[in-house]
Amino acid sequence: MSDQASLPEQAHLSGNNAIETLRDDLPDDEILYDLAELFRVFGDSTRIKILYALFESELCVGDIAQVLHMSQSSVSHQLRVLKASKLVKFRREGKAVFYSLDDDHVRSMIALGMEHVEE
Amino acid sequence: MSDQASLPEQAHLSGNNAIETLRDDLPDDEILYDLAELFRVFGDSTRIKILYALFESELCVGDIAQVLHMSQSSVSHQLRVLKASKLVKFRREGKAVFYSLDDDHVRSMIALGMEHVEE
DNA sequence: TTATCACATGAACAATTATTCATATGAAGG
DNA sequence: CCTTCATATGAATAATTGTTCATGTGATAA
Numbered sequence: 001m002s003d004q005a006s007l008p009e010q011a012h013l014s015g016n017n018a019i020e021t022l023r024d025d026l027p028d029d030e031i032l033y034d035l036a037e038l039f040r041v042f043g044d045s046t047r048i049k050i051l052y053a054l055f056e057s058e059l060c061v062g063d064i065a066q067v068l069h070m071s072q073s074s075v076s077h078q079l080r081v082l083k084a085s086k087l088v089k090f091r092r093e094g095k096a097v098f099y100s101l102d103d104d105h106v107r108s109m110i111a112l113g114m115e116h117v118e119e
Numbered sequence: 120m121s122d123q124a125s126l127p128e129q130a131h132l133s134g135n136n137a138i139e140t141l142r143d144d145l146p147d148d149e150i151l152y153d154l155a156e157l158f159r160v161f162g163d164s165t166r167i168k169i170l171y172a173l174f175e176s177e178l179c180v181g182d183i184a185q186v187l188h189m190s191q192s193s194v195s196h197q198l199r200v201l202k203a204s205k206l207v208k209f210r211r212e213g214k215a216v217f218y219s220l221d222d223d224h225v226r227s228m229i230a231l232g233m234e235h236v237e238e
Numbered sequence: 239t240t241a242t243c244a245c246a247t248g249a250a251c252a253a254t255t256a257t258t259c260a261t262a263t264g265a266a267g268g
Numbered sequence: 269c270c271t272t273c274a275t276a277t278g279a280a281t282a283a284t285t286g287t288t289c290a291t292g293t294g295a296t297a298a
Contacts (some may be wrong), residue, residue, distance in 0.1 A: 073259080
């Protein structure tokens, strides 16, 4: 976290305290951390697959596991993460728990990401 | 990666091969991996801060380090990651290297993420 | 060339994390 | 009650990754 030994302190920015101004214009650290955390949740193949599987309809945990060829435990663990970030919601129906995308924000995010990936 | 010992195979999905159909509708694994990887790049506080710092104007490495109170080495390492994902571009001017956002995709992504974070 | 500045990079370490295995919870039916 | 099915969760392990430190590269100026 501390600066390295000898920074030349030679700013290329025009103006004297341009660096401080720029720093003060950044959102609070807490907000930036939450933002990074949100992206981190999307940043895992398994979770992305789960979200994609839920694109068209809600699914229960076992079905997600079968669709993705994954263990029930692993899926459940990741659903927990997705739940914590409010990316999915769920409802109970007997023994089964059905998960679905929480809102259209999720679709928008993935769609935007896809645009970049597909160049 | 292999399935767990004894899945009951009791699909809740209507229809017999609904599971296979859903699986086949998913994008290729490679694409989903790339998508996750893109989000993973956004999923780090340092890189998010760097991108934010570049929102208004291009900056050289040393200035970014000063704005974010980080070591030059750490910034450089992360710029490498951002470069590899085509989120930033750069140009050389004498000894300094100036980085800037590659396109408006980056702004859109961050803006969308912010909407979710700010509830 | 030699010295210095700005940046890049390799290695090592610490911290985070996704999966597996085993077990616990909770609902429905007998 | 007891059993079974569906899901959740805790612990342990392996793999990934961000930072630091030290050093390398490339450009400018004397």
